[in-house]
Amino acid sequence: MAPTSPKRQRIINCVTQLPYNIELGKTNNEWTISPATGSSSLYSSLEYLNSEEKSGEYEQHVLGWTGEVTRKNTGRFVSKRNDNEVIEDEAEEDPLYLTADQIKGITADLHKQHEKYNQYNVANVHPVWLLRRDQERWRGFAENVLWPTFHYILQFSPDGSEKENMYWYDYVKFNEAYAMKIGEIYQKGDIIWIHDYYLLLLPQLLRMKFNDQDLTIAYYHHSPWPSNEYFRVLPRRKQILDGLMGADRVCFQNEGFSRHFVSSCKRLLDSTSKKSENRLGMDQYQISAYGGDIVVDSLPIGVNKNKLLEETFTKDIDKKVLSIKEAFQGKKIIVGRDRLDSVHGVVQKLRAFETFLGMYPEWRDQVVLVQVSVPSKKGGADQVIRLEQQVNELVSSINFQYGSLNFSPVQHYYMRIPKDVYLSLMRAADLCIIASVRDGTNTTAMEYVTIKSHLSEYNCYGNPLILSEFSGISTVLKDAIIINPWDSVAVAKSINKALHLSREERTSLENRLSPEVPTIQGWTDKFLLTLKDITNEAQGSSDRRITPALNRPVLLENYRQAKRRLFLFDYDGTLTPIVQDPAAAIPSARLISILQKLAADSRNQIWIISGRDKKFLNKWLGSRLPQLGLSAEHGCFVKDVDDEHWVNLTEKFDMSWQAKVGKTMEEITNRTPGSVIERKQVALTWHYRRADPEQGEFYASELKKELAGLAEKYDLDIMAGKANVEVRPKFVNKGEIVKRLVWHHHGRRQDMLVANREHLAKEEMPDFIFCLGDDFTDEDMFAQLNKIEAVWKKEFAGQSNQWNGFGFYPCTVGSASKKTVAKAHLTDPQQVLDTLGLLVGDVSLFQSAGTVDLDSRGHVKNSDSSLRSEKASAQYLMRRQHSDLSAGSKN
Ligand SMILES: O=P(O)(O)OC[C@H]1O[C@H](O[C@H]2O[C@H](CO)[C@@H](O)[C@H](O)[C@H]2O)[C@H](O)[C@@H](O)[C@@H]1O
């Protein structure tokens, strides 16, 4: 029997843009496909996984946006969106209306590209089509909001939140489109590898979509991750972190970035972290979030050294190098190639060069700086225009001061240069300067060192690299000459030193520097190897259950279809944010308005099940919204909807424990400055939020110990809440209330004193139950719902809804580090209000992500805008056919 080949591991590699550009001809039936530029390291990694060496082990699928589809000879995008346009409007004629056949044709050609090009030899490509007018819209949030923040630029749009909202909706849709496409090709056991900051929401979207514990999701961040002080200015900071929390692993270019990320999660999501080392001896963190653990680590990306050397040392490039050397005969050549944006330090480099020529007159006429600045749109048009002006002024000033009629010391090329010219420049250079003020990594630096390490007849060997300490690669290329680009004098001195190095010194520097450049093969292999360790460990651990984000589109759909809806809300930390003073945690106007709208629908029954006392709940909720059912003091008291009468479920209970517990609490209060006792009718709560945190924690555990005896004697529960310790009779809890509310004839009056009614028909009970809570006392509600659901599954087998359930949505809110039995999570009370706002029609679905299907243009499938767009497309095609016909008849 022939040996069967082992099953290849499938990898779905998700990139912002496929490694190809698509250009339409005069009509949409003609197109050209060419290799894309940029992201060379990433594309090399894709190519490596596709190589003969790896294809026996892996079956790679590359999934990505097509990028902007352009039209030949125009050089610009096919069509533009007017900035004020309402997002969904698609009435105008749009030549991007590709038919299904055209899309199929282009896709088939994309599949064949790897046979055609030596470059980016990538098979199994899966294009994400987003053919709306103004295709640049899909970059808006990533490039104008995220990119600046990740690079320490606080630059939000001057026209404020409206534009940013639009960017955000598009960003959510962009991520949704990927989730949908992955849904088409995903198979159990696949590794999903997501790249960079255009796709920060995708991990969580995939968790929601598949809800498959075996799903492996790895995210690699190619950019810097800023300190939490910068990150936290982002208005959508929690949604972004939440998006990444769906991954099993989040990996960065260097240790510093991963540390910043961990601290952002700690500060904003309240997560905890543990540090350890992976098998490569690299630091890794395990952060606990939403009941699951996520590995955060770093692995610097590399370059394809062999291919680079093959491409660089050719006869053609030999000639080009010679002509560059001839052009600058007798002069030292300093080169730089950077994108012209505010982070790649072109301005800083020019300033330092100006200082250098000023400080060392002996070098004037002896050295030339060949600076290639590649146009970039990152950071916005205004910023780019300002930079262009600054660079032009600096270049003119240097050339005016230190140049002559025959020679300009700065040769500035503001363009994208062909690869062979770039490689020739690198070879011809005596020195390369990278002066980035912030970047994730720097491919030019790695390529320069690699090229310079190659012994050749052109004496490439060992020319130094000056590298900014703010470049992500500076911690890897430790033997470069490290500079602070903001310190022009120090950089000038470094240039002088580098140009004076003897051959021996350069050789010794080079011998140390060259092996520090990571290879792309090494990076890819190490990433997959360490990912395997992470998933193996995860499979052996029971702790790794990640609670997915709430699937809001499904919730909305279920809500719309349901006839008997029950809402069970905790109050503090769920409907209102936690604040220092309990008395200050009053409902916001927005909350009241949403509750009013929900309560106005006769199908809805809303209950607030809180630890608060009757007085508080009456004052802030009951008196304004009598339609709410209320339960106070963790289930001790209940007030039915549209009723003023409270039922005391603890009436018959011995309350002599109160005085004893109160006394112990007083003693602890005396020992803990800042702490207070909240005395309710039944329960007692000791608060230490305003005490010294460590002292508070310490005395909270002392109090629990001291109360243990009383708890045993009087059958009490001692509950550690949010900076509090609460005591109440054990037999009442929020779960008991939930049990009575669910096993109840929907819409009828409650008799709370009757405990057991588990004999109702399904049609009498709720068909949609949305339960929200933030604290561990709310886990009783979730556990109860899970129990009831299990009973219903048996009792009402075959009667489940289209989502295979009975409309139960137990959902935890906030604190990332807690373990929960809830089925989903929302990050904070703001997200709670956004979700409830969605149900009452106040909020758009795209305010936060949640697996919706889109059409090939980025409209929600079957939505009004999608249908309008389809109609406009049909009309456009008819008009086109008609004009083609009449043109034909004239000929
Ligand atoms: O069940 P809940 O509605 O969530 O109520 C639980 C307790 O919430 C209150 O205390 C907590 O919120 C305060 C305001 O944000 C905060 O200052 C305090 O540190 C938290 O522990 C309330 O005071 C308690 O009576 C509730 O039992």
Ligand SMILES: [Mg+2]
């Ligand atoms: Mg709460």
